[in-house]
Structure formats: C-alpha cells, structure tokens
Amino acid sequence: MLRRRRNPDRTARRIDAFVGTLVALFMLALLALGTFAAVQAVTRANTESIYDLLAEADLTGADMPVITIGVRDGLPGIAERRPDGTYKGFDVDVALAVAKYLKFPPEKVRFASIKIGRRVEMQGQEGSRFVPVDLVVAAFSITQPRKDEGVTFSEAYLYTRQAVMTLADYDGTLQSEGDLRGKKICTLTGSTAEPILVENEITYIGRHTLNDCIAELRNGKVTAVRSDAAILAGFIVRDPGDFKAHDIGPSAWERWGIHVGHTTVPVSEARRKLVDAALYELVRSGEWQRLYDAYFSRAQPVVGEDVQVAVGQPPTIAKPGFRE
Template identity: 40%
Template sequence: MSQASEPSPAGPATPTRTTRTRQIRVVGLVVALAVLAAALVPIVLAVGPPTRDELLEQAGMKGKQQLVIGVKDDQPGISQRFSNNVWKGFDVDIAYMIASFLGFDRSQVRFLPIESEDRARRQASDGDGFVTVDLVIASYSINKKREEEGAVFSSAYLHTEQSVVTLQSFKGPVSSLQDLAGRSVCSLTTSTSIERLTEAGATPRGRNRISECIQELYDGEVEAVTTDAAILAGFVTADRPGDDGQRFPVTLRNTKPLRHWDIGSSPQERWGVNTGPNRALRDLVDLALYTSANDEEDSTWENAYNANLRWQQQYNPGQPVAEQEQPEARKVEVRQWPWERIALPAPAHPGSPPTSVTANRAAWRGRGRRSSGC
C-alpha cells in the first residue's frame, strides 16, 4: 500500500467561529451579571427592610445582659411565683419563648411582679422601688383605651373570654352578668368589667389583684368574681393534679370549691405583649410570634398551652379555658438573602415539660363575644 493511501495523523481541533462566539457571549453575560449584582447590593442594603440583626441593634438588645419582664405573680396556670422564687405558668413560658428569640437564655431573664394599673407604664416593683421593664407579659388584653394610655401591643398570643366564678354552693344559674343583679361582684379595678357590672345591676368591688377578689369570695364578702376565663380557671382547678402531677398551690385562706360559669357575652380577650414605644422591639416580638405560629416543626406554644391550660379543662366543665390554637401574628418584613431562613431558634431554656402535640393546630375557636378588658 502506498503512503498516499495511509491516513494522516489527527491534529488538534480548531474551534469554529460559532464556538468562539458562544464563549464570548457567556463571558460577557457573566461580566454583566457581576456588574449588575455589584450595583444592586448597595441598593438592597440601603432601601430594603432591616435584617433581624439590625432590628436587634435598634431595639437595644445587642450586648444586653438581662431581659426584664413584668408578669403577674398570683395567677395559677398563667403566672405564679412560688416560695423558692421559681416562676411558672403559660405567660412565663411565652416570655421564655420570646426571650430565646431575642437571644437571651433562661438565666438572663428576670421576672418582676407588676400590678394591673402599672402595665401600661411598664412599671414593676423590684423590692426597693419601681423599675421600667423591657416587656410586659401579664394577661394583658389588647384594647383601644390601653393603647391611648401608652401601651404598645404586639400581636395576640392567646385568645380567651370573660367568665364568672362563684362558690360551688352558689344557687345558680349564672348565664349572664344580669343574673348577678343586686349581688356583690369583685373584679380588677382597671378592667372594663367594673363598668359592665354596674350596667348589669350588680354591685362591683374593684381590687388590684385577682387573688384578693378570690379571697373575698372565700370569706363571703362577695358572691362572685369576674375576669378572663384563663385566669379564673387556675383558681377553680386549685391544687388538683394535672396529667403529669402538676399542682397549683394556691396559698389563700379558708379555701372552698369553686364553680366556673360561662356567661356568653364577651368576645375574644386578646392577650398581647406591651413592648413600649420601641418599634423595633415590637417588630421582633411579632416576628417571634409569627415564626412560632407558622413553623410546623415548632411546638413551643403548644407545649406551654398543654402544660398550663389544656389539662385544666377537666376541672372547668362548660367553660372553655382558652382557645387551643395560637393566634396568627402580624407578619414582619425582614431583609434576607434567598438562602437565608428566618426561624425560631431552639429554646435557650428547658421550657415546659414535654407534652404531646396534636397533628394539626386547628382546634376550638371561641364564639364572638364582648370584651371584658382584663
């Protein structure tokens, strides 16, 4: 065979004009995207909503060593201070949940007792005088009058309703406040229940603490007490055991069995957190509540409800203690990159005893009623 018939060795492939054109276009596109990104980043940083970190800075939470929260100290199941200075209750667990979101662990949270009339001003007693607390989480119903007094509320974290308790021996029924006409009835001085009792023909007695009202009921000085059902349920339950053996040691005198009455006349009592005038702090609290309500993996709220309120229902037949679903919270816009995800951090505290959470959060919803304004 002649050399002319042998194949010549293959040389290096020469790029075609089309291939070179494509390469040039890809390089140009990458450069253009890089320029565009460099131009957009400062714009986003300048005009977008604040990041969560920026909100923490604006709220004065960065570098803060202690979060001071005003709570009630005499409401079993809601917020109660025990003799060893341990605090327990639904409001306490919600306070820890919010504190964790703000970057504080359990040891950095300080609770101070706060009276009803001091909640709008956020003034609580530390034993030596009054101090301004960072947050008020104290069975504080959201209403316009309180906002006019200076309270700045977060979204609601619990829905309940107004009800009445009497001694078990009381000859009922009590299906409305009108059924208490001519009788002496105690309520918190700052609640709108006082005015409503007068309208119903009852004789109201105002006290600063609901435990004082219950004591007067035991002593026969009044015939009934009215305020939010979630508050009264703890006194009706008293020291009877929960599913896990939990009890509410109510240190009142001359205690007697109580009966809880559904009066069917008030709408949802919407409990909120008084955050004060710092808008960034209110946004952070709402962000914590929104995240908790919308994260199916998070059961902190449900655990708090189960540990403190749900098990009491057996001792309060006929009167719903509170709604079993966390209220929807206001959505707060925060700036984040696509790969970022706002999520409630794992609680920085042991929290409530573990309890089972139902598969879905939809549960009993209260009927539309008028407000007691606890």
C-alpha cells in the first residue's frame, strides 16, 4: 500500500494558526489582568482608608496627643477607679481595645469618670472639674429616645437584661413587674429602668450612683435595687453572701453601645465607622470572648442560675467597608 505524503505547507499553516491562537489568548489574558488591576486601583482610590477616617474624625495630629474616654465609676466588674487612680473593668478593657485600634496606645488614653446623667452631653469629671470626652464607654444602653437626643451610638458590644437585687436573706418572691408593686425600689435617675417603673406604677427612688442605692438597701429603706444584670453581678461578686439577684421576667435587651459624638457634630459619623471597625476586630480576634470570660463567665456561678448575667455569644458586627 502506498503511504500518503503530508503537505508541508498545510502543516506549517496549522502550526502558525495554533501559535496565533495561543498569542491571542495570551493577549486576552493580559488585557483581563490589566483591566482587573485597573478596577482594583480605582476601587482602592475610591475607598476610604483608616487614615482618611482618622483625619476626618479629628483623631490625628498634634491637637490630639491623647484620647479622653468617659467611663462609669463605682461599678465593680464594669468600670471602677482604683486607689492608684487607674481604672479596671469590662468597659475599661473594651475602651482600651477601641483606643488601640484608633492608634492610641494605653499611655495615650485618659479616663474620666462620667455620671449617668452626663453621658449624653459627653461631660466627664476629673475631681471637681468637668472635662469633655471623645468617647463614652459607660454601660450606655442604645435606645431611640437617646438617639432622639442626638446620641450617635456604635454597634452594640454587650447584651444583658434588667434584674433586681435584694439582700441575701430576702425570702419574698420577685419574679415579675407585678411582684415589685407595693415595694420600694431604688434605681438610677435617667436609667432605662426608670420609665419601666413609672409605667408599671412601682414606687421607686432615684439616685445618682448604685452605691447610693445599695446604701439604701442595706439600711432597709428599699426592698431592692434595679439595674442591668451585668452591673448588679459586680456587686454580688464583690460582696459574696450579701446580696441575691432576682429574674423579674422577660424584658427588652439592654444593648450597650459606645457614644461617639452628637449627631450635629461633623466628626461623629467618621468616629462611628472607626469604632464599629474596632469592635469588629475585638470580636474577630477573640479578645471579646476573653474579656467576657474574665468578667462575666466567672461571675455567673456566684450570681446563680436564675439570672443570666449577659449574653455570652459575641455580638454580630459588620466587617468595615474601608481599607486598613
């Protein structure tokens, strides 16, 4: 049988066509990569960076050598001023973590005690002197009335509920709002507990600090103290055997947020974005869980199983939409 001879010209043309296709595909790939890189460059150019936001939030430069943060005082486990002038507690550690994200190391963080009635206006105290603060991290529940007053809140960093605390030897039943009627309760003036007591026609007295309420409780002037369970837990842990917590039934979540500035102040929105990003990082890194375990998981067995101190699951916070 005769073998058919290949046509050299046809073979060459096939090779040329194949090479041409490869070159075309290579060029298309380069074009696609170039387009992708260009889109990425434009996206980065159009996306704020953390440094853009820090400048917009007025948290950089020589005019900002330290950041001043308002925290509550006299709340064991939450925020308490120690004899040496330093502060300790869950809120304090959250505040330090937020400040670190904002490029303020611990030595550039100044704490000022802030009373419950001064949180909205962001006025802390150093001795007898009032000082403006840059952030308020002070067991401050996110509510619509407070937003209406102009408070710009971060995302919530802790969920808890209200409870009441009596002396340990109290043998009555306190399991609902109705059980509180006919008794005298002490709570903080301006707290979220106050309107609930009014609505349920419960007799109460308002005080500026929980330590004042506890003094009334020890003196027999009130039956119970009402506040957030996470706050009451600190007193029960501090003075074991003295107090008892009571679950008064379902209530709205107390969602603690950070007050970053009045809604009329231009820097507030940038600060909110930054603080939310700091809280996201606090959760993502596992630091939130470590703090929760250090302060609240240890407190729960002392408080008892009837009252949940706080939600142990990290809060859900959206990933920041700006460049680091």
